[in-house]
Amino acid sequence: MATNSHTEQPSGHKGAFPPFDSTTFASQLVWLAITFIVLYVLMAKVALPKIGGIIESRQKRIADDIAEAGALKAQSDAALAAYEKALADARAGAQAIANETRDKQAAEAEARRKTLEDGLNAKLAEAEKTIAATKQAAMANVRGIAADATKAIVERLIGKAPADTAVDAAVGEALKS
Amino acid sequence: MATDPIHQFQIVNLFPVGKIGHTEIAFTNSAAYMVAAVVIISIFLIAGASRRALVPGRIQSAAELTYEFVANTIRSTAGTEGMKFFPFVFTLFTFILTVNLVGLIPYTFTVTTHIVITATLALSVFLTVLVYGFWKNGLHFFNLFVPKGIPVYILPLIVFIEVLSFLSRPISHSVRLFANMLAGHITLKVFASFITLLGGAGIFGIVGATLPLALVVALTALELLVAFLQAYVFAILTCIYLNDAIHPGH
Numbered sequence: 001m002a003t004n005s006h007t008e009q010p011s012g013h014k015g016a017f018p019p020f021d022s023t024t025f026a027s028q029l030v031w032l033a034i035t036f037i038v039l040y041v042l043m044a045k046v047a048l049p050k051i052g053g054i055i056e057s058r059q060k061r062i063a064d065d066i067a068e069a070g071a072l073k074a075q076s077d078a079a080l081a082a083y084e085k086a087l088a089d090a091r092a093g094a095q096a097i098a099n100e101t102r103d104k105q106a107a108e109a110e111a112r113r114k115t116l117e118d119g120l121n122a123k124l125a126e127a128e129k130t131i132a133a134t135k136q137a138a139m140a141n142v143r144g145i146a147a148d149a150t151k152a153i154v155e156r157l158i159g160k161a162p163a164d165t166a167v168d169a170a171v172g173e174a175l176k177s
Numbered sequence: 178m179a180t181d182p183i184h185q186f187q188i189v190n191l192f193p194v195g196k197i198g199h200t201e202i203a204f205t206n207s208a209a210y211m212v213a214a215v216v217i218i219s220i221f222l223i224a225g226a227s228r229r230a231l232v233p234g235r236i237q238s239a240a241e242l243t244y245e246f247v248a249n250t251i252r253s254t255a256g257t258e259g260m261k262f263f264p265f266v267f268t269l270f271t272f273i274l275t276v277n278l279v280g281l282i283p284y285t286f287t288v289t290t291h292i293v294i295t296a297t298l299a300l301s302v303f304l305t306v307l308v309y310g311f312w313k314n315g316l317h318f319f320n321l322f323v324p325k326g327i328p329v330y331i332l333p334l335i336v337f338i339e340v341l342s343f344l345s346r347p348i349s350h351s352v353r354l355f356a357n358m359l360a361g362h363i364t365l366k367v368f369a370s371f372i373t374l375l376g377g378a379g380i381f382g383i384v385g386a387t388l389p390l391a392l393v394v395a396l397t398a399l400e401l402l403v404a405f406l407q408a409y410v411f412a413i414l415t416c417i418y419l420n421d422a423i424h425p426g427h
Contacts (some may be wrong), residue, residue, distance in 0.1 A: 018274045024188040026200040031208035044264035047222035051244045
């Protein structure tokens with residue numbers, strides 16, 4: 001058995017299995033009670049509130065940071081939406097200006113074309129009138145020439161000038177056919 | 178003799194403190210290790226939390242981890258109401274874990290290898306459950322022994338079994354921790370003594386002694402796990418028992 005170097009031997013240790021040696025129970029219990037209660041008080045009053053506080057403040061900090069990040073994101077989203085709206089407005093404005101300009105220019109061109117056309121038509125009508133007058137004049141000339149020619153031819157053939165009215169009637173008859 | 182595997186469990190009186198009645202109270206080696214555990218835990222946790230860093234250092238991280246671990250254990254087994262007992266469970270867990278781990282250092286004493294210690298801890302849990310259970314639920318606490326949906330004719334048997342299992346809780350609770358630590362330390366010591374015995378038997382003995390040496394190394398690793406696991410099991414069983422006191426309906 002154990003021959004212990006310690007001079008102070010617990011009584012009844014010989015042969016007894018130490019965990020079941022009831023003579024040591026009282027001392028163990030007293031010290032267990034003291035140490036356990038001291039540890040409990042230290043934990044409950046000092047250590048755990050401290051650590052719990054650290055963890056809580058960290059969680060609060062994280063939650064705050066996430067909330068702040070969310071607010072910033074909302075802000076940037078709003079800015080983006082405003083920018084996009086401005087862009088769309090500008091695009092619509094540009095479109096409107098372009099349409100307006102196109103319409104105005106088309107109207108101008110139409111007006112110009114119309115005045116030009118009117119001018120041309122007027123000129124055309126005038127020209128046609130001139131042509132008709134010229135033609136009539138020419139026709140009148142042709143009749144005179146034809147009458148003169150007929151008079152000369154008849155004079156040569158019969159040796160005597162025909163009457164002007166007869167020649168005129170004959171030429172009119174010939175021209176009609 | 179150093180090879181006696183029981184010698185390590187010897188309680189040695191370091192100095193007497195006083196007397197309660199006829200019983201002498203002494204400061205023993207066991208008491209010294211209990212005080213050491215309190216000092217180690219307090220320094221670890223209070224020093225760890227002293228810097229209050231937002232980004233924790235190593236010790237603070239470990240302290241926070243222990244805190245969260247025990248808190249989550251309670252929350253998952255006994256609900257948020259169980260957090261009333263957080264300091265109690267935390268003290269039990271860290272105390273048992275520390276004395277278990279310190280006891281694994283060679284030449285040290287393991288407080289939890291004494292049934293009187295584990296039985297007292299288990300009884301304190303048992304009494305807490307009883308007192309809190311009756312204080313909070315009154316006579317409804319007896320619902321714990323009457324499971325719902327049981328036919329009336331086998332109810333007496335069920336109630337008898339429930340009461341018996343309830344009463345045997347402190348026994349299993351304490352013996353589990355005690356027996357695990359005791360058996361582990363005896364096994365370690367027996368294999369360790371093989372090393373010295375073989376080592377004294379010439380050159381072949383020294384070669385042969387490597388086998389128990391390797392075993393002791395492996396066993397130490399296993400005992401490290403057991404030391405943690407038993408502290409955890411003790412804590413989680415405490416939570417489960419406390420849950421019965423908080424919510425006695427099955």
